[in-house]
Amino acid sequence: MKPTTSRIARSLGDWTWWPPRQPPVAKIDHSIPLFETHSLDAHLLVAAGPIEVVSIAPSPLRPGVVSVPLGGLAIKSSGYTFPQPTLAERVPAMPAAPLPADRRLASPRAAAPPTITRLKPPADVIKLADRLFYVLQPPLETVVAGQALDFPFHPFPYQLEGIAFLYPRYAAILADEMGLGKSMQAITAIRLLLHAGEIRTVLLVCPKPLITNWQREFHLWAPELPLTVIEGERAKRLWQWRQADSPVKMANYELLQRDRAVLAEPGLHFDLVVLDESQRIKNRECMTSQVVRSISRGRNWALTGTPVENSADDLVGIFEFLSPGHLSPTMKPRRMGKLAGDYVLRRTKDRVLTELPPKMFRDADVALTPEQRETYRLAEDEGVLRLTEMGEGATIQHVFELVLRLKQICNFDPATGASAKLERLSADLEEVAASGRKALVFSQWVGTLDKLARRLARYHPLAYHGGVASRKRDGVLQEFKESPKRQVLLISYGVGSLGLNLQFAQYVFLFDRWWNPAVEDQAINRVHRIGAAGPVTVTRFLALATIEERINQILDEKRELFDTIFSDVQPHRHGGLTRQEIFGLFRLKCPSGPLDLAA
């Protein structure tokens, strides 16, 4: 509201005294502003003549003063400084080779997912500065989309979570189901740690057949990192072990045993040791476990789809490498699962890859041919009789030999070559061949695969097993992938169940069953993995009323146990047969003594 003349006069009266009954000494001109502010619209006083001012001297006031001290705010602060090395300082870079056209996305960065994946410090990082270092790192999506590092594909969100899990951990098990990209996650975490200067030397240990696969993966996901594969004669290996300018070294488990003296040398240290297929060290007493534990190292990661194959002791064995003493064999499964929780990351395809094509199982229950049945009956009767006569002298090896003999008869009658499974397989392969698709046929025996190769010659099968020279195996896989005539790959569990990417096939036949369903799953997941061309059909052959049926029944029961141990992190839950169970297959009493595991 604008002030009126009288209001202004009254307000000015606080400062100017007008004598009574005197004409006004001033008048207000509304047209000319005196001054303006945001809060007051006053007006100019214009003199209408001489201004007569009467001043009085007011008596001095003595106002009381109350002081309100504002004071300065005392602000305390804490500061943290973080290391800042660069790739150029830490890692000698290699020129990156161009990627194959079919491995690149048309627009790799255009389809960045809108997720934010941040590093989270693990529970065993106590110091606040160390925890803040991880909290303050950029989200992984920023790293992937940035220009400092090139990525051939956008990782899936769960893969970024896996990388964020591994990165800050000094002890970790990445236990994703096969086919979810454990290799890629480990390589990317290694790459980021090297670039950040947090580590300088890495040793990756894997089964020998997987060396070339890891080389391919490194070439794809970290092409700038120099990679040294430890191999060759002893003198060359010694030189390679001591080579200082190679940030990533790779070796197979068998080689570690041969070079254990070198690994024990005081000057040889790795900032990170990664064990692929770490179930290899589940037995704490075995030489492989002892050798890897003897390596001087900073961080320890284990990669496995099957952290628990047979019993909870398997996990204890892996933890002896990761964090000795953290778990003990006497712990109850639930307690063990709780203690392992922060160290283990386990995802399954059905939880994270909902877009993966379905995997369909067909249990092909076949009745043995008359020839097989008769041979089987004789072998079983004779074998059981012999074991019974041996009494306490019967060993696990004796029973095992009988089981293997019977399983082989379930495949082929040794005398006549008759095979009910082959008849069924041939019929199924007719359909596969007609569809133009590709199939894998798994067996545990090279002999069985050789017989299949002869009997299935019309499908031009390729073989990939221990009888094929290592140098020729990559060529076999390449031909199987590229040649339309090669529709069948005969493959052994021992060589072919780990690390291969065969997602261009759609059919898997398990001609005989492995002792451990986890190994079967690994075999199946050579096909049913990221990039699978379509639904995967798995046919599991099982000879009715034979040892195969009894083994299958026991293994089904064992699946329950592992759900109990790892209800939270859900590691692989399939186990093999114990010594007692193997004796029980023939209703024989297990002799006393420590239990051995059959798989």
Added chain:
Amino acid sequence: MRSRDGQSPPALGFLTIVGHDQHGLFGGYLVLNHNGRPLEFHCTAPVKPNRAQEILYGPTLEPFLYGEQIGRTLVEKSAVEVRLICTDLAPVLALREYVSAPVALVLPPEVVQRASSPSGGPQTQDAAATMAYRVDTAHLRGTLPAAFSLGRNRLAVADGHADDRQCLAAVLESLGGHFDLFEPFARIRGAIDEAQRAAR
């Protein structure tokens, strides 16, 4: 502060304040390198103005606390000289009077989205409408400064420092335009949360 090497890649500072119902205000200052990696982090103990300060500073309390007191303290603690200081809180722009580096207000993505529409702008947003500023010469006067876009970011600078806009453009151009200037504030909040948990 350490003198800056003219050849080194630019370092950026990010400053924000987190309020806590019981403890008061926590300031956090994060210095990043050109790749977004952390170089330094500084945070304050909780700051809580007393009732008299709240009354007497009135609507100027936030710029005084955020910029002059907390912000200035944090920046002066840093050993790395930065080319640019970013904040997601308008009152922190008051810091500009006490530092040599330009200070930029980074508008959140949702504000950016609305501001880029023909009918909208940061001055018309609810948040902006409720902001108060000091009216003395030390701080902003009156309204939220005009926002402008640089790359993927929408920014504003303090009134009286229009030249900062050119500095910002030069710094962001040297970063290749890929830097998301809003994301680091979430890191600061996470770090302050982590520090609070550690203190309990």
